[in-house]
Amino acid sequence: MATASLPAGCWPYTSPDAPHPLRHTAAECRRSRMIDLAHLRKDPAFFSKAWGDRGASVDVDGLLALDALVRELKTASESLKAEVNQASKSIAQAARSGGGAGAVDAAKERARQLGDQAKATDERRVALEQTLTDRLLLLPNPCHPAVPLGADSAANRVVDTWGQAPTFAFTPKAHYDLGPALGIIDFDRAAKLSGSGFVALRGAGARLSRALISWFLDVHTGTHGYVELAVPYLVQSKMMVGTGQLPKFADQFYACRDDDLVLIPTAEVPVTNLHAGEILEAEQLPVRYTAHTPCFRREAGAAGVGTRGMTRVHQFDKVEIVWLTTPERSDADLLSLRGHAETLLRQLGLHYRVLELCSGDTGFSSAHTYDLEVWSPGTSSWLEVSSCSTFGDFQARRAGLRYRAEKGGKPAFLHTLNGSALALPRCLIALLETYQLADGSVAIPAVLQPYLGGLARIGSCA
RNA sequence: GGAGAGGUGGCUGAGCGGUUGAAGGCGCUGGUUUCGAAAACCAGUUAAGGCGAAAGUCUUACGAGGGUUCGAAUCCCUCCCUCUCCGCCA
Known part of the structure; x- marks a missing residue:
């Protein structure tokens, strides 16, 4: 491992006595x-x-x-x-x-x-x-046979589009103009606290974010049958090996100086690893979890490109859905999972499209990925709000996630899937921009109003 | 952070240098018995990996790592975790 080129504080952390997360113990090598x-x-x-x-x-x-x-x-x-x-x-x-x-x-x-x-x-x-x-450990997961071949995002396939781009009798503003004007988003003071790439929400903005989190979780637990989890936001670095962020992407997340702990870049890490090293019984599957966590990402190398406002920040909230399932049904489960994420966008009335990523654009650990992209009227662009993937047995092998197909049978690796449902900042962007009114205020979709104490419109709260 | 007590198979719980991969019990699986069930009885019941077509066979694992020894669940060192008490703290 070349560690010298990594920024200070980044994994691998600097404590000399700490165990190296890639020096596997005998038990792990077994x-x-x-x-x-x-x-x-x-x-x-x-x-x-x-x-x-x-x-x-x-x-x-x-x-x-x-x-x-x-x-x-x-x-x-x-x-x-x-x-x-x-x-x-x-x-x-x-x-x-x-x-x-x-x-x-x-x-x-x-x-x-x-x-x-x-x-x-x-x-x-x-x-x-x-x-x-x-x-x-540095080799990516082979793609699922269904994945279209291609070198980069240009070869991704649009498999569905829902709704239509909203039209306005005025020139729609971008969230980075709307939010500060309404006093609900504060980029400048967030930068004062933490530097660029951070955002602070205020008043109705903060409450809207909390409302979305609550509503997402309620839909998943109430309608979709997920079990809600509240998990640690700091995990041992070997968990990052389990889900595939390590060893390859060591420069993409935050690590602690004195402890072998990293800030999770996604709830996928603690939730998928929750049963690491266990053997589950077939009748327990599929295990389906949902969790809200903040996500911390260094976004090294991403500065400057389409990052104005809060489309790409170092800390954001996200509700994640995760499945541990059997190899026989994981293909079908990916569609269910994607459907659960799509439901949210539909009920919010947001125009979105579904991308099936090509082989060259599919993430390191993933075998097959659908991205959901929501329309941003203020910037006339698509924003990724969800990435729904099946990992086959790739993560299960790395994390030691197994199940017993039949009583007394041999343990076998199970399949893992996950998807954002959904990532908060870009949902906020789409909501503000889509439902903005001529006077600069923003209407609230009906499904969210009960979560905002009946608030139907966000006016200036400067 | 300080002091003490522990971490053994699906669970419980023995073992404290040599057929102990691990007694006994519980659970589970199969069988006998029964019209059926319960009970009783009998048998079986960890995982990973190597070699092998298979049967099988070998290695490894008693929190983790290292040491002593021909040989370690058992002795020594380091670390981790759990519990109790003290301190601190939301």
Whole structure:
């Protein structure tokens, strides 16, 4: 890992005594991680193509050679260990039956030598296996066969569009003009507190944000049947390995200086990892959770491009929905999950479209992603308010999420899915811009009014 | 943060240097019995990985990591977590 180039305070954090999140413990190595190595051995061409479709060039032969060497050393050290164990048993017997001290000492010496050999062999194996693991953890999830091929966002496919762009008898304003004028969004004072890329909400703006969070959660728990969670916003960095943010995207989130804790970039991290290392029973599935959390993102390298206002901020609120499900139904579940996110936009009366991301634009951990983009009348652009993905067994492997298909059966990796439903700032943007009136006030959609004490219109609250 | 007590299989709970991957109990699975059920009895019941077509076999795991030893659940060190008391605090 090249750590020198990372900004201070960023993962890996600076405490010298801390465990390195990528130095897996023996217990963690015992679990299968990352991609399915057995599958890679059997069908390297599949992976070559899959990674190629994503624009990643991978030395598959090198991986296979390394894997073969690791297994060779493993076999060797294990048979040496077996000999040591045999020898130890006969020493015990000899000692018990009062055999000659000389014979026992000779046997001990032989066992010691075998033990040293086994240890040396195994140390080599551990080092090579760690190298292999480090490389495998950087490889993206192969895309689902349904994903359209393409190099970048230009190849994404618009699969649905709902509603129509609102029309105005006046020139609609952007949220970064509307909000401050109404006294409900304060960029300047947020920058004073935390620098650029932060936003403060005030009065009806703050309450509108809270109303959206409450309403989203109520719809998911009440209508869609999710279980609500309230989870930690700081997690150990190995959880970020579980969901795939680490090791590759270490520069994209905030870390603590003295503790192995990072601020979550999305609720996906704590919620998906909630059952990490567990074996669930088939009848428990699908597990469906929803959670509201703030999300913290450094957005390194994103400054300046279409980031005016609060379309891209370092801290924002989001309601997330997460499924742990079976491989048989995960494809269908992705559509259900996407539907749950879409429902919210429809009930808010916001014009939006659905994108099916192409192979080159699909996120590192995802196998298949739909983005929901809401229309921003003030800037005449589409804003991503949700990303709905199935990860196949990719995260399940990394996080150790398994289930038992039938009683007494072998545990197998389950499938994980998640989606934003929805991300707050861009919903606020779309609401303010879509429902703005000629006098600069903003109407409130009917579904939200009960959450705002009956407020139907936000006027100036300067 | 300080002091003490602990962390063993799905659960409970023994073991405190050598057939202990782990007694006993509970639960679970299959069988016997029964018209059926309960009870009783018998048998089985952790996971990961290597080799193997399979049967099987070997390795590893008693919170985690390291050490002592021919051999560690058992002894030593470090760390983590839980509980109790004290301190502090929303």
